[in-house]
Amino acid sequence: MAEFGIEARGTGRTKDSILYVPGNGFVLGVDDSHRRLIDRLCDRTGAQGYLLHYRLAPEFPFPAAHQDTINAIEYVHARTSGRLWVVADSAGGALALSAIVARRADSRQPDRVVLLSPLTDLAMTGLSHVYNRYREPMFGPEALIHKDIPGA
Structure with a gap:
């Protein structure tokens, strides 16, 4: 496009x-x-x-x-x-x-x-992200968006 x-x-x-x-x-x-x-x-x-x-x-x-x-x-x-x-x-x-x-x-x-x-909060460093980092499946530290995906 x-x-x-x-x-x-x-x-x-x-x-x-x-x-x-x-x-x-x-x-x-x-x-x-x-x-x-x-x-x-x-x-x-x-x-x-x-x-x-x-x-x-x-x-x-x-x-x-x-x-x-x-x-x-x-x-x-x-x-x-x-x-x-x-x-x-x-x-x-x-x-x-x-x-x-x-x-x-x-x-x-x-x-x-x-x-x-x-x-x-594009940096995802605000208090909401910090306090909820392990409760939030989409954006927490273990979320897919934080993974280095080969070929992606």
């Missing part, structure tokens, strides 16, 4: 739009759980939905996904006459926050931002 992709979702019964920025650790991309969530949000709100497919690490290192998120916000803003909601989870929360901060002085901001368990 040379640049970001946008998957249109929802009915667009209103003038509002929802941009969903998925997590999955910056490396796995969109899955059916993301589609189900944005479809449900669009059904409930009547908004037009947009599911971001940003470029994935490690093939596309930083700042590729960050720039894709900025570009996606601008893309959806240009097509929205109503409110723009940015919804993101996990690593997508980090991308959404960094894109919004990067765009702060330049242009219109989203009207609402909803972050579901956003990744805000």
Whole structure:
């Protein structure tokens, strides 16, 4: 993928739009759980939905996904006459926050931002990580993300 992709979702019964920025650790991309969530949000709100497919690490290192998120916000803003909601989870929360901060002085901001368990400590050294390191199966010191995987 040379640049970001946008998957249109929802009915667009209103003038509002929802941009969903998925997590999955910056490396796995969109899955059916993301589609189900944005479809449900669009059904409930009547908004037009947009599911971001940003470029994935490690093939596309930083700042590729960050720039894709900025570009996606601008893309959806240009097509929205109503409110723009940015919804993101996990690593997508980090991308959404960094894109919004990067765009702060330049242009219109989203009207609402909803972050579901956003990744805000990229170094994973905060007190929550330290205190819960052995309780957290995904991100503790024994987790797969801390392993050196041959061929990966």
